[in-house]
Amino acid sequence: MASSTGHPSQVPVIDISGTLPELEVGRALVDAAATYGFVYIKNEGKDIPVEAIDRMFELSKQFFSSPVEEKEKCRITETNRGWGGMQTETLDVKNQRVGDFKEAMNIGGFVDGKAQQPLPASLVDHEAEIDQFQKYCHELVLKVLTLFGLGLEIDPLAGGSSWFATRHRDGANPSILRLLYYPHLSRSDYQPGIDIRAGAHSDYGSLTLLFQRPGQPGLEIRPPGSDGWTPIPVQPPTTEHDPSPPILVNTGDLLASWTDNLLRSTVHRVVFPVEDVADRYSIAYFAHPVGTTVLEAVPSAKVREKAKEKEAEGESVQEREARRAMTADEYLFSRLKATYLGLYGNGKTEGKAVTA
Numbered sequence: 001m002a003s004s005t006g007h008p009s010q011v012p013v014i015d016i017s018g019t020l021p022e023l024e025v026g027r028a029l030v031d032a033a034a035t036y037g038f039v040y041i042k043n044e045g046k047d048i049p050v051e052a053i054d055r056m057f058e059l060s061k062q063f064f065s066s067p068v069e070e071k072e073k074c075r076i077t078e079t080n081r082g083w084g085g086m087q088t089e090t091l092d093v094k095n096q097r098v099g100d101f102k103e104a105m106n107i108g109g110f111v112d113g114k115a116q117q118p119l120p121a122s123l124v125d126h127e128a129e130i131d132q133f134q135k136y137c138h139e140l141v142l143k144v145l146t147l148f149g150l151g152l153e154i155d156p157l158a159g160g161s162s163w164f165a166t167r168h169r170d171g172a173n174p175s176i177l178r179l180l181y182y183p184h185l186s187r188s189d190y191q192p193g194i195d196i197r198a199g200a201h202s203d204y205g206s207l208t209l210l211f212q213r214p215g216q217p218g219l220e221i222r223p224p225g226s227d228g229w230t231p232i233p234v235q236p237p238t239t240e241h242d243p244s245p246p247i248l249v250n251t252g253d254l255l256a257s258w259t260d261n262l263l264r265s266t267v268h269r270v271v272f273p274v275e276d277v278a279d280r281y282s283i284a285y286f287a288h289p290v291g292t293t294v295l296e297a298v299p300s301a302k303v304r305e306k307a308k309e310k311e312a313e314g315e316s317v318q319e320r321e322a323r324r325a326m327t328a329d330e331y332l333f334s335r336l337k338a339t340y341l342g343l344y345g346n347g348k349t350e351g352k353a354v355t356a
């Protein structure tokens, strides 16, 4: 397994709060997603209140420190909702010898303010806050997708900048809010090269938002074209004094495929930092388009250019047309079936990273 390069991350920090011209911001976001697949969104609490983020982390702590019998009552099912315990998930099944050192709680969308899954005692009285937090995340995803639409200069006659956002806005979708807890491991127990908090993987959906806490590092990315790992600091330069660390946004496999790989879906993992003394808590929001969305060609000259490259690289017209005839639900299911057979009937129980 390649080790960290230690090179400082070049992933840019972008302010989308409205102080800069939108088109410039959209282009900068597209650039970052095309180069790194990751971008930091400067966070001064304008899109999501800082208190709401802090509060979700408090609830997350409450949940993970609750008795295991409570968590067992909402163990993850094939709906991809619920709790998974330590080392029950293996994100990099091919290379990992042991499961991920983490616990995770997946919370799906609410209907009329109500969770559509059993919630544990520690969360059940907080439905309104969780629902509101999901709404904030959803709105931020729509905002970023609109800026992508601007940056990609989507044909105004075909829907313009709102092209992606409208395909995420109304209707059932499998988006998931995921609370993550990575307990620390004492140095004497740590097996270098074997133990890992989250194995190498890329995310399946369109966009992922990731919230991190100061002093709890560990995320690394393998930027396109590189075979080394780059640490992604929680508070990159210029953000150290912001009221909350920037929100990381990364492009998932579905959006990469949809844009003919113009926007990249970058492999990432979570490691035990060298000086690991802290537990790590993070919160991810995995956004997916409305399930019935057809993944038709994106009406953008920039994407069309990329499609030509793909053709030159050998993708047949039939393959491309098959890709474009799929719905978002079909795409997700095909990925899950190929990678995580355990959930779909072969009796294995590991590797349930269906949101990742």
Ligand SMILES: O=C(O)CCC(=O)C(=O)O
Pocket (backbone or CB within 6 Å): 178, 180, 198, 203, 210, 219, 268, 270, 282, 283, 284, 355, 356
């Ligand atoms: O916890 C993190 O920082 C990353 C989690 C992640 O990549 C995932 O759950 O897909």
Ligand SMILES: [Fe+2]
Pocket (backbone or CB within 6 Å): 201, 202, 203, 268, 356
């Ligand atoms: Fe991920």
